[in-house]
Amino acid sequence: MATAILIDNIGFGYAGKPLIDKLSANLDEGRFIAIVGPNGCGKTTLVNLLAGTLRPRWGRILLRETSLSAYTRRRLAREIALMPQNFNVNFAFSVREVVMMGRYPHIPRFSQPTSLDHARVDEALAATDTVDFADQLVTELSGGERQRVIAARALAQDTPVLILDEATSNLDIRHAISLLEHVRKRIKEQGRTVIAVFQDINLAARFSNDLLMMKNGRIEAFGPTAEVLTPKNLEQVFDIAAKVQFDPFVGANQVTFAHKMNG
């Protein structure tokens, strides 16, 4: 299996407090990789490093054997798309205009969008169930609707690597599942790579091929989800008692939690 992103002993932090500490990992192509961990464990920092919006203080990140820092922003934007969590817009762009921004990295500065660009935008609108308000202003939408628009923008970017930074956190369960199904379909059909940060461990368990557990800026466990998602690992990372069971209704392992009893 080819490597999509190689993380080579990276470190990052502000003034003596390491947020990411000597972290190495090999993220394979064509996989759905979920990242979980307690609040403040460095998930978002890692995502920012992978997306190239932060640069590691030590070590390096290789995308297809080339260091991220060697890419121009524009070239990187054709390789990696980021679906962020929170999103505020101060300006009244229409939904379609915002989604079209995902195509900017592909369109020369002074050119008009081609029919391919319009087609990608339409696909992204359809995949996120935002067609109905495509011509409304983003400033008029609810938080969840706006998050779907941002998801559509990242899909329209049409990159080999897609990073979801808690991108389903504000979505209702139906839209969360259908977005993740769509993303998984892209992996299967087009060999894309997805890296997704989750708060909801059961969504991670259901959709991911690989699971990366983080704590204190380090990797606590990383491997195929079925092997890594164990009560022992969950207790170690989240400090909580957990039971892992195969759920035939979901078709994947699911976790239930109890408050940890310690003496």
Next chain:
Amino acid sequence: MKAIQKNKTSANPSPKRLPTVATLIVLAMLLALVVSVSAGMGYVRVPISDVVHIIVSRLMGGADAVAGMDPLFPTVILDVRLPRILAAALVGGGLAVSGAVFQGILLNPLADPYTLGVSAGAAFGASLAILLNISFMGAWSVSLFAFLGALGTLAVVIYLSSSAGGLSSNNLILSGIIVAAILAAGISFLKYMADEQVAVIIFWLMGSFAFQTWGNVLLLALFISLGFAVFIFFARDLNLMSMGDRTAATLGVETRRTMLILLVAASLLAAVCVAVSGIIGFVGLLIPHMMRALTGPDNRRLIPVSLLAGAVLLVAADTLTRAVLPAEVPIGILTALIGGPFFCYIFRKQRMGL
């Protein structure tokens, strides 16, 4: 099928918005009209047909078009009124595009060209030059000092906010407020020190287009064309910047570099405008705001439309104070008196959900 889809999406981005090209043509015609009418108005009335003949004959050569009219007319139009009118048009356009850019990079529809303290810096420089009677560059001394004051302020504000943890919108706005507050105290002190010159300082601070020369017009035209070219080049990046740093970076913008270029260009433009005409408020805030409501927030449309609308507005306002009102009211006061209440009106309307 594809062709239909494309038409649907590109011809009319949203039902509420005006088509760009038509808006630009209407505004350009409006500007030509306002300039011609304004040139005819004043102490010596010149019929509009004569105004057009004088301008056309100057542009195309051929003196016979001017033959039949009062020999005073060409002098009044070309040497006295047109420099003033064109300076007003250029400053109006310059402040409006500068405001549009500031609002985009600071992610704040309430920002204006003076948010980073450019006006306070220019006012301080000008007050200093007037107080100390600096005149080594003749009539240009005050303008030069105003320009240098604006540049110095910009440098301090950028230094302050980048050492406070990066050129974020909040850092920049806060640094601008701090520096402007210090300068405001400095200006008050200079006024306090100045005896007879205090009237000159106050007059300068309120802004005026009296005493404009063709030299000023050329200088303004040069700076505004350069600034405009920079803004149009980065207009699409500015769309992404207005969605936030992280988004812009992941969509291919070299955020730090683009931010710095746009900040410096927009501030330089505002500094030149202030140096030439004094502090004229509200144009840079209102025009981009109004135009955004008409054509949408896409800067590739907003910037050219704002340029023309700003020019129309300031020429109209300057004509009002020069030729309509019984006594000349300083232009800065006029724009604030008209612009302020109008702004309250649209602000309220927006808050109430438009």
